[in-house]
Amino acid sequence: MADAVDGVDAIYCPRRTLLDDILLNGAREAGCxxxxxxxxxxxxxxxxxxVGVRGREGRGPERDLRAKVVIGADGFHSTVAKRVGARSYNVRPAANFIYYSYYQGLDWGLHHKTGHNLRWIGTWPTNDDLTMLAVICNRSHLKEFRQDPENQFLATFDDVVPDMGKELRSQGQRMEPFRPMRNPDNYYRTAQGPGWALVGDAGxxxxxxxxxxxxxAFLHAEMLAARVHEGLSQERDMDEALADYAATRDEESAPVYDFTCTLAELDLPPFYRTVLGAISQDQKWTNTMLGIIAGVVHGDEIFSPEGLQKLYDEVGVPEDERAYDPGA
Ligand SMILES: Cc1cc2nc3c(=O)[nH]c(=O)nc-3n(C[C@H](O)[C@H](O)[C@H](O)COP(=O)(O)OP(=O)(O)OC[C@H]3O[C@@H](n4cnc5c(N)ncnc54)[C@H](O)[C@@H]3O)c2cc1C
Incomplete structure (x- = not known):
């Protein structure tokens, strides 16, 4: 178990059906x-x-809702982004696709493992005694995968962790259809303009x-809410506050974006191979890495020259095998 941060010492994987209700009720209780x-x-x-949005409730008539600022938190296919013509930038082509579903009969915790053949498996316990199982593979595998998803899914587990593949065949029972998704390209979109801003996948x-x-999405919603508050309370010009949100979002997310796009290639460059290999040898460093992923530990704890040196010293990586430069 990791050290508690602000009283939180566990990670949960609720299904969207539950999480979305929790968020909606949270918004209601907060006065929305x-x-x-x-x-x-x-x-x-x-x-x-x-100055507002146009839309309809169910099949009702179209009507306008006016607002001082409109936030597009409407996901990948964002209508707001389309209507304001938000420009995409720093686009990096998607490397892979995902298949996932929900299983009974597996007492598995959280696993996240990359194999040698541009294939990856992940497992997360979730609600109703189900475990979500996912495989991510490089797009070069898509054609053969589509022809026989069931066997390809099992074969990916066999390939990455053979014992888990065996257990999945003998104990696992798939309870829902596979959900396939060819990941869209990675992107940023212009995050603000006169009277509007984008947050989450929309931007x-x-x-x-x-x-x-x-x-x-949560982090940037908080960041944006603070700026919108400054604008609405006239502490600051609204457009200036929104521009500050956009700049801060881009600056603070850049390392995460680059790290994610690199890891998603499923073929680690030498720097990450060395660092992640060292981390995996020690539970304390594994917890630190999970803390970084959870956003509660600063990336410099590992990914600064001092952090890397401490890691290599503690797990005993020989001097000539150490790597310090992600670009090398
Ligand atoms: C397979 C998969 C696994 C993932 N796993 C994780 C994970 O483990 N952890 C993690 O942090 N992230 C994960 N993500 C990413 C995460 O799901 C998204 O980044 C996140 O949901 C983005 O939140 P959002 O609110 O911006 O957009 P969304 O969750 O897409 O929500 C957008 C909302 O806007 C609504 N909407 C859209 N258009 C309109 C419209 N015109 N009018 C009214 N409403 C509209 C939609 O109905 C939806 O409710 C995963 C994504 C995928 C595809």
């Missing part, structure tokens, strides 16, 4: 007016600014490999 089943179809513009998406999408 929540409209369910309201689809935004367009934005309302006035003199070059976004910034990266491969699910490091499981950082929601964590970043």
């Amino acid at each position: 007016e929540v409209l369910e089943n309201f689809s935004v179809t367009d934005l309302v513009f006035s003199e070059g600014r976004v 910034y998406h990266k491969d699910p490999f490091t499981g950082w999408g929601m964590a970043d």
